[in-house]
Structure formats: C-alpha cells, structure tokens
Amino acid sequence: MHYDYIIVGCGLAGIAFAEKLRQSNKSFVLFDDCSQQASMVAGGLYNPVMLKRFTLAWKADIQTEIAQPYYHELESRLGVKFDYKMPVRRLLRSSEEQNNWFQATDDPVLKHYMSDELIQYDESAFDCNHGLGEVYHSGRIDTLKLINTFRKALRAEGRLIDKSFKYEKIEIAGANIKYMEISCHRVVFCDGFGLKRNPYFKSLPLNGTKGELLKIQCPDLKIDYILKSSVFLIPLEGDLYLAGSTYNRYDKTNVPSEKGRDELCRRLNKLLNCDYTIVDHLAGVRPTVSDRRPILGTHNKYKGLCVLNGLGSRGVLIAPFAAGILFDHLENETPLPEEIDISRFS
Secondary structure: OEEEEEEEOOOHHHHHHHHHHHHOOOOEEEEOOOOOOOOOOOOOEEOOEEOOOOEEOOOHHHHHHHHHHHHHHHHHHHOOOOEEEOOEEEEOOOHHHHHHHHHHHOOOOHHHOEOOOOEOOOOOOEOOOOOEEEEOOOEEEOHHHHHHHHHHHHHHHOOEEOOOOOHHHEEEEOOEEEEOOEEEEEEEEOOHHHHHHOOOOOOOOEOOEEEEEEEEEOOOOOOOOEEEOOOEEEEOOOOEEEEEOOOEOOOOOOOOOHHHHHHHHHHHHHHEOOOOEEEEEEEEEEOOEOOOOOEEEEOOOOOOEEEEEOOHHHHHHHHHHHHHHHHHHHHHOOOOOOOOEHHHHO
16 A cells, blocks of 8 residues: 555644645555553643743744644534633732733733733632733643544544554665555654654654643632643633643653652642642653754655654644644755754754
8 A cells, every 4th residue: 555654643743744644635644552642641731922931932923823723624624622712821929020921011922912911810719919911822722632533533534553653664765665565755753752762763862751730620719711820720621620730851651650749739739729639640751852842854864754743842832833844845845944953963
C-alpha cells in the first residue's frame, strides 16, 4: 500500500499535521500506540499571555488566529464539542502587580488580550484583595475527548494503525521509503517524548518535563472561568476542576507521584479557603526544548524523514501553527524559520 505520508503519533502535533494533509488531499496513515500521555492528560489550557510577567507568549497572536478556526472546523467535522472558551483570570497579589497589569494593558498588542478593568471577587472560597485581571481569547481544549474522537474517525476511515512504530523496519531507497508492507514519500514523527527512542532524531535536545494534574471536587468554589494563581484551576462539569500543574525535569515517567500530589495540595491549601476532594491524579511528560521553541525539519541525510515536536506546555496553540509551517516547507519548499528549524542544533 502506498501513501504520501506516514504520521507517527496521535497527540496534538500528529492531529494537526493530519488535518493539513486531509485539507490538501494528501494520503496518509497514522501509527499510534497511546504510549505517550502528555497530550491525553494535558489540562488543555490555551492562553495567549504569559501570566508571570504579563507579556505576550511567543507568536501567540498569530497562533491564536490560526488555532481558533482550526478547532472550530475540527469540532464541526468530528461532530463533538471539545473547545470550551472561557476567560483566564489572574489573581493579583499586590498593588505592584496591579500596576504591572495596567501597564501591560497599554501595550498596543496586549490590549487586545487583557482587560484594563480589574474584576472583584466577593465570595469566600479564596482571598482576592487586589482583584482579578482578565485575559481574552482563552479557554480549554478537552484533549482526551479530541484525541479519542480523532482516533475513532481515523479507524473508521482505515487510516489508523494501533501499533508501535518500529524504527528498525524503515527501508530507504532514494526518495522512496518502505515500512513493512507500506511505502510512502515521507514519515513525520510527532511522537512527543518518544522521540528520545528514535535513532534518526534522538540527538535532538528534547528534554522532557513531567507535569502532574489533580482532578478535584470543590462544591464551594463556583467559578466559571480559569483561575490562575500559584496553581491554575479549570472548571469542568458540575463541581469538578482540574488543578495544575507541576514541572519536573528529572522524572521521565508517566506515573503520578506522591511528590507531585503533595506539591499541588500545598498550593491548593494556600489558595483555597474551602474544602476539596481529590478525584483523580494524572501525569505525562511534555516534550520540551531548552530554548522553548518547537523542533521542525527533516533529517540531514534522509530528507523523507521529518519531525514535528517540542511543543512543550503550549501545544494547544502551537500545534496547528507549527503543522502549517512544516507542511508548507515539505510541499512548497518554504524555508523554515531559523528559530524552529532543527538545523539550529547542528
């Protein structure tokens, strides 16, 4: 069987690249064994503003313009809702933070994403002496629902192979690639932290940062927005919330840890004045890079082997943006921006 592309990995990156291929009538098959958990257990938060220093995240204005219609069209095609738009509200802790917030809202770009009026919170679930700063164009993607629905659709189309991809089975002859009984022009690896096992790209500096989340039940909180403080709280259905996240550069397992649970509980206990119950504990390893930029490009010797990875903790916004750039590079020979090209590490 011949395809234009093989995609390895069905996380946010693999889905976004598959959609680019679909829109351009390129044939493909996708391998995924669900071994990489980062996209599946992600909080799914998307937010264009870095809320520590009140600055625009890297390329977030462009990424937001691409991501909003992308997820809307994907919802329509799959017939399921997974994009829950809601504001992010940053809990301000001091008069200095208030001043920094107002200063940021004077920026000609940031003013489109940050309200210049603070919101007061009069309930008792948490202390709010200096108000809340609101961010627009934000929300949550239910990544687990997206991935499961996308996999189901691919399976119905005969495009999904529920097996591990065996790197040693690749045979390359000129411009043609053979993988077992499949031939293709290109293989695009979107396998997250699994890239560390890939003999063709394992030299890339993909570090991996473990993140852990708690799903909690908190009946007295009653917020319909994403609260960002020392921990973020994302409302789900009923009285449920996602609380996260941790950043561990040393533990590379997908197993929830007591250390991660304790860290999140400490933050929650400091923030909340009300009781909560832990319902679930999730963990995954984010594919992170030291310069905080994605890694895109082709192998220096085998040009049919490609990589789309390193989306880090902002994969919801970066994935459709980066997938479009890689597609244009492969199909139209559009040069890759130097800051995301894997050649920057050579």
